[in-house]
Amino acid sequence: MNRTIGLLTANYSTSGFGTLTEKRPPACIPFGGRYRLMDFALSNMVNSRISTVGLVTPYYYRSIMDHVGAGKEWGLDKKEGGLFILPGTVFGLKEENAHLLLRDIIHNSNYLARGDGDYILVSGCSLVYNMDYQPMIAKHELQGWPITILYRKTKHGEKHRGYYLTLDENGTVTGIQQGKEGENLFMDCFLIDKSFLLRFMRDFRALGYMDFMDIVRQNLDMIKVNSWRFDGYVGYTDGLEDYMRSSLDLLNPEVQQELFPADRQIRTKIHDTPPASYVPGSVVKNSMMTAGSVIEGTVENSIIFRNVRVEKGAVVRNCVLMEKCVIKAGAWLEYVVCDKNVTISPSTCITGSPEHPCVLAKDAVI
Amino acid sequence: MRKKECVAMLLAGGQGSRLGILTQEIAKPAVSFGGKYRMIDFSLSNCVNSGIDTVGVLIQYKPFLLNKYLGTGAAWDLDASWGGVHILPPYATQTGGEWYQGTADAIYHNIDFIDSYNPEYVLILSGDHLYQMDYNLMLDFHKLMGADLTVAVKTVPLEEASRFGIMTVNDDMRIVKFTEKPKEPDSDLASMGIYIFTWSVLRQALLRDHDDPQSDRDFGKNIIPGLLGEGKNLFAYVFSGYWKDVGTIPSYYATQMELLEANPEFRLFDTRRRIFSNLNEHPPHFIGGEGCVERSLVCNGCRIYGQVKDCILSPGVTVEAGAVVTDSILLPESSVGAGAVITRTIVNEGAAVGAGARIGREDKITVVGDGSTMEV
Numbered sequence: 228m229n230r231t232i233g234l235l236t237a238n239y240s241t242s243g244f245g246t247l248t249e250k251r252p253p254a255c256i257p258f259g260g261r262y263r264l265m266d267f268a269l270s271n272m273v274n275s276r277i278s279t280v281g282l283v284t285p286y287y288y289r290s291i292m293d294h295v296g297a298g299k300e301w302g303l304d305k306k307e308g309g310l311f312i313l314p315g316t317v318f319g320l321k322e323e324n325a326h327l328l329l330r331d332i333i334h335n336s337n338y339l340a341r342g343d344g345d346y347i348l349v350s351g352c353s354l355v356y357n358m359d360y361q362p363m364i365a366k367h368e369l370q371g372w373p374i375t376i377l378y379r380k381t382k383h384g385e386k387h388r389g390y391y392l393t394l395d396e397n398g399t400v401t402g403i404q405q406g407k408e409g410e411n412l413f414m415d416c417f418l419i420d421k422s423f424l425l426r427f428m429r430d431f432r433a434l435g436y437m438d439f440m441d442i443v444r445q446n447l448d449m450i451k452v453n454s455w456r457f458d459g460y461v462g463y464t465d466g467l468e469d470y471m472r473s474s475l476d477l478l479n480p481e482v483q484q485e486l487f488p489a490d491r492q493i494r495t496k497i498h499d500t501p502p503a504s505y506v507p508g509s510v511v512k513n514s515m516m517t518a519g520s521v522i523e524g525t526v527e528n529s530i531i532f533r534n535v536r537v538e539k540g541a542v543v544r545n546c547v548l549m550e551k552c553v554i555k556a557g558a559w560l561e562y563v564v565c566d567k568n569v570t571i572s573p574s575t576c577i578t579g580s581p582e583h584p585c586v587l588a589k590d591a592v593i
Numbered sequence: 594m595r596k597k598e599c600v601a602m603l604l605a606g607g608q609g610s611r612l613g614i615l616t617q618e619i620a621k622p623a624v625s626f627g628g629k630y631r632m633i634d635f636s637l638s639n640c641v642n643s644g645i646d647t648v649g650v651l652i653q654y655k656p657f658l659l660n661k662y663l664g665t666g667a668a669w670d671l672d673a674s675w676g677g678v679h680i681l682p683p684y685a686t687q688t689g690g691e692w693y694q695g696t697a698d699a700i701y702h703n704i705d706f707i708d709s710y711n712p713e714y715v716l717i718l719s720g721d722h723l724y725q726m727d728y729n730l731m732l733d734f735h736k737l738m739g740a741d742l743t744v745a746v747k748t749v750p751l752e753e754a755s756r757f758g759i760m761t762v763n764d765d766m767r768i769v770k771f772t773e774k775p776k777e778p779d780s781d782l783a784s785m786g787i788y789i790f791t792w793s794v795l796r797q798a799l800l801r802d803h804d805d806p807q808s809d810r811d812f813g814k815n816i817i818p819g820l821l822g823e824g825k826n827l828f829a830y831v832f833s834g835y836w837k838d839v840g841t842i843p844s845y846y847a848t849q850m851e852l853l854e855a856n857p858e859f860r861l862f863d864t865r866r867r868i869f870s871n872l873n874e875h876p877p878h879f880i881g882g883e884g885c886v887e888r889s890l891v892c893n894g895c896r897i898y899g900q901v902k903d904c905i906l907s908p909g910v911t912v913e914a915g916a917v918v919t920d921s922i923l924l925p926e927s928s929v930g931a932g933a934v935i936t937r938t939i940v941n942e943g944a945a946v947g948a949g950a951r952i953g954r955e956d957k958i959t960v961v962g963d964g965s966t967m968e969v
Binding site for chain 2: 259260261299478480483486487492493494497498499501502503504505506507509510511512513514515516517518519521530531
């Protein structure tokens with residue numbers, strides 16, 4: 228069997244998050260109560276039996292290193308393979324909406340050339356989904372083309388900035404366009420033959436500043452590109468509105484089942500907090516709650532991270548409260564995203580809207 | 594020779610028959626407690642929090658889940674290169690092999706293991722007590738007194754003293770008499786089953802005990818009275834913190850229910866002396882639109898569509914719509930079917946209460962396993 232190694236690009240940013248990404252890459256945005264966005268891509272890789280993963284780090288890499296450590300929780304602290312921390316090339320720059328700059332690959336060609344794998348699965352870190360890559364890898368291997376691109380069919384009215392694919396009836400990629408809407412949306416993930424990639428790097432070295440997908444797009448007549456469609460749930464986090472929607476999607480039991488099946492768990496850094504405590508008087512409806520929290524007030528349609536405290540009489544609706552937030556007695560929050568360790572003073576009222584959730588910066592005291 | 598000051602030996606081989614259904618398939622120290630914990634977590638966490646990084650865990654009865662749970666010891670930061678958790682089952686030798694015959698016999702068969710760390714002191718623990726204790730303070734006391742054996746004791750009401758091993762001490766806490774379950778106790782100091790021995794003294798005592806065909810090979814019955822008879826220095830160390838034996842169904846149930854009180858004596862949320870566990874792989878828990886949770890502890894991975902009041906829900910528990918669960922403890926991965934009404938019930942690990950079931954009564958504690966039920 229051919230071996231696949233992973234390359235995870237955690238070094239790109241978007242501007243749509245405001246203070247949430249002031250000191251952390253989007254890859255590290257807390258999501259879903261106890262995860263960070265990158266957990267999904269990284270877990271998908273290890274759950275697909277990819278046991279060598281290179282992680283391209285961004286300028287603000289403290290939170291990434293804090294989170295992944297030696298890769299223990301993902302089973303990547305190994306003798307054979309494991310987690311490799313790779314420097315990104317975008318240091319000092321803000322690369323907006325890039326997917327994979329060729330120079331990031333060139334910069335880390337040693338990791339790729341080590342001889343560990345025959346295929347390289349390249350993925351961004353911002354999508355929320357749970358997928359077994361093995362069938363896609365098997366098809367890639369069987370067909371023998373150099374690149375297989377992962378995409379999904381968009382739903383009616385859906386708008387996301389990204390690359391859209393034109394496919395023929397066999398799923399061959401005949402065109403790639405950048406845009407805001409379309410039918411076949413690239414999922415920031417593709418599989419490529421290592422030998423092809425190493426050759427590609429040599430041939431296009433001068434275009435290192437370009438996005439890998441743009442180079443492929445311009446050379447589709449020379450490169451055979453296949454596609455693989457993913458039909459499951461995908462949560463987007465391109466900006467605050469998307470983040471809010473994807474967070475609240477987690478309250479749908481079907482989405483929960485898809486994202487967190489028992490046999491393909493999303494793994495994350497373990498904090499080992501005590502159980503959540505519900506104090507008399509608490510009212511909690513339709514919410515995702517995490518261990519370590521103490522709830523005395525009302526929580527509805529919300530995502531509560533660990534060690535959050537909602538005091539008596541406080542009301543939290545349609546909110547995302549990250550770890551260690553304290554909502555004091557009588558405060559009222561609707562459509563608010565609280566970054567870590569935010570304290571809301573007693574009887575304070577803050578409301579946003581689904582389209583424009585109010586975001587409170589880390590450590591804020593309001 | 595390289596030396597560890599103190600090695601802990603955790604007696605985890607007992608069946609725990611007083612827990613009935615709960616220990617039918619797993620050893621007592623592996624029984625779930627307080628939601629996400631297993632009983633052994635408390636002693637192991639105490640070791641780590643006391644800086645003791647070498648723990649031998651003596652196993653014998655149904656050890657599979659316990660072994661799996663302990664793993665490399667990493668969950669307690671006990672995956673050390675010199676030290677860490679060591680699982681010590683009975684073993685065969687060239688001259689045959691036998692089961693551990695008693696608590697002292699289990700240690701006797703692991704003299705080589707202890708010798709390999711060349712310790713000054715050995716701490717003997719059991720895996721079924723709920724307490725937070727700094728063993729260093731006890732070790733300091735042991736050294737200060739120049740003791741050969743220090744027994745941790747707890748003051749109990751005199752009328753309950755006949756249920757315990759009772760230490761009679763003189764003014765400087767020297768143990769002068771030890772009586773197992775005395776009918777007429779003359780002291781209120783009960784042994785907590787926590788001992789610190791000076792290893793050379795214990796080693797000798799174990800060898801001698803092994804040669805005595807009459808011995809029950811038990812610390813309480815043989816080793817301690819033996820040392821007392823020899824005039825060794827035995828001292829009682831009074832522990833004033835919270836300590837509960839959770840080895841019976843009523844105490845197992847009652848101690849957990851105490852965790853729901855406004856300011857429980859046992860401080861799960863204490864961040865300075867954390868309790869570590871190895872049940873951490875679930876997503877957050879979800880409370881549905883019709884679900885309702887009151888005065889309860891709920892772990893990750895639970896899915897609650899029914900009503901839950903005064904309960905402890907371990908990881909991965911499901912409560913279906915219309916179910917009403919009160920004053921109950923649902924152990925990991927158990928479930929309560931739609932419309933079921935259960936009260937004062939412990940639902941065993943992985944057990945499923947069927948839809949519409951009525952279980953539990955006010956005057957008893959009901960324990961439900963898959964296919965079996967008992968009332969205590």
